[in-house]
Amino acid sequence: MTALPETTEMVDPVPGAAAPHLPQRTELVQLLTPEGDRVAHPDYSLDISDDELRGLYRDLALVRRWDVEATALQRQGELGIWASLLGQEAAQIGAGRAMAESDMAFPTYREHGVAWTRGVDPLHVISLFRGVDNGGWDPVATGFNLYTVVIGAQTLHATGYAMGLQRDGAENAALAFLGDGATSQGEVNEAMIWAASFSAPVVFFCQNNQYAISVPLERQSRVPLYQRAAGFGFPGVRVDGNDVLAVLAVTRAALAAAREGQGPTFIEAFTYRMGAHTTSDDPTRYRLASELEEWKLRDPVARLKAHLSRTGIADAAFFAGVDAEADELAARIRSGTLEMPDPAPTGMFDFVYAEQTPQLAQQRADFVRYQASFEEAGE
Secondary structure, X not given: OOOOOOOEEEEOOOOOOOOOOEEEEOOEEOOEOXXXXXXXXXXXXXXXXXXXXXXXXXXXXXXXXXXXHXXXXXXXXXXXXXXXXXXXXXXXXXXXXXXXXXXXXXXXXXXXXXXXXXXXXXXXXXXXXXXXXXXXXXHHHHOEOOOOOOOXXXXXXXXXXHHHHHHHOOOOOEEEXXXXXXXXXHHHHHHHHHHHHOOOOEEEEEEEOOEEOOEXXXXXXXXXXHHHHHHHOOXXXXXXXXXXXXXXXXXXXXXXXXXXXXXXXXXXXXXXXXXXXXXXXOHHHOOOHHHHHHHHOOOHHHHHHHHHHHHOOOOHHHHHHHHHHXXXXXXXXXXXXXXXXXXXXXXXXXXXXXXXXXXXXXXXXXXXXXXXXXXXXOO
């Protein structure tokens, strides 16, 4: 059973290893308790208005509804696959809202919440999972790169982009998203080496949702993930990933440090994947139902709602309005998905290279003839 870390954590050794248990000091940044109470942290403070708090709740609620609707569409055969963010909304909304307009995000394939904060239309994300295009948004206009399915590759993209910013003298930063499983990939370690060596203005934002598909965290690392940053020579911090306020404060500070020339930071957002890794996964095969029930008590949306209700920042009319907006969003997502036209089969050849090669042109011509043969046969 995975619990939020206390001030000291005992890390079990890799099965079969001779090393003893290793005590590790873990500090969890939290500004909003699971019960919805504001708390202070000596290193991170957050000056936020009531309007901004209500805006964060709206973000969390609408992104969750988007996710639920997309999962339903996949189950009904309308999407090829879907990577749910259920349970990770606070980590994504907090990080996304911490970005400046000129910053650039490099997502995996699950950062729908970050896409939302960058103004990406949900249908432009849905179209990718429906298989009608490669992602319908403009990365330059939104400051949000296209989704990356190759595990960890986006950290190299982000580091290279950050080094380019550095050489251009731009006062911007890159935010690279990754999961806990990606920290075992060579690309991620290479990216952090380069980022440290050149003090690149990049922040590595790891959503530790406790499972790399089916492998639990304790099988991957004998130390808390944020402590790995010290080995590369830059700061690491662990934040309560279900606390949108803490994530906002920590990510905002890390991005500011990057823009000021202080180099990279590694953020470990300690959270939990409430659903399956993707809709092709069955999490009941590798985790206990009791663990899921425990984490439901730390739900990021319910946590902020409790705070808003208890303090009088939001009333029943506000929550009803958000629910109505969520219904409208779900209806738009459903109708927009079903109305998406199928792409031309030859479209797969159009964006392989900037300029078409003779070999690719020949392949396209062969494919067109192959398709025509079915029409000639009356099929």
